[in-house]
Amino acid sequence: LIQESILTWDGFHAEVLKSPLQWQDGYIIPPTEPGLGVELDEKVLANYPYKGNKLHLEMAENPI
Incomplete structure (x- = not known):
């Protein structure tokens, strides 16, 4: 359960993940x-x- 997160998960926050987070309808x-x-x-x-x-x-x- 994620209650808070980085708004767009781009830039540095995307670079540090080996695989990007998958989003659908805000989830x-x-x-x-x-x-x-x-x-x-x-x-x-x-x-x-x-x-x-x-x-x-x-x-x-x-x-x-």
Whole structure:
């Protein structure tokens, strides 16, 4: 169950997935293969290393 997602899943967000998400009428179609249906491309991710020193938790004024 996905309750939130990136609006268009293009650009960087599409590059990091080995297979694109399948959409129909505003819903993500479950994969037919075994597993969660999301496989990250680690070669692409290696080009975007995390450079911060904290997690991005600014949705709350005082994140836990």
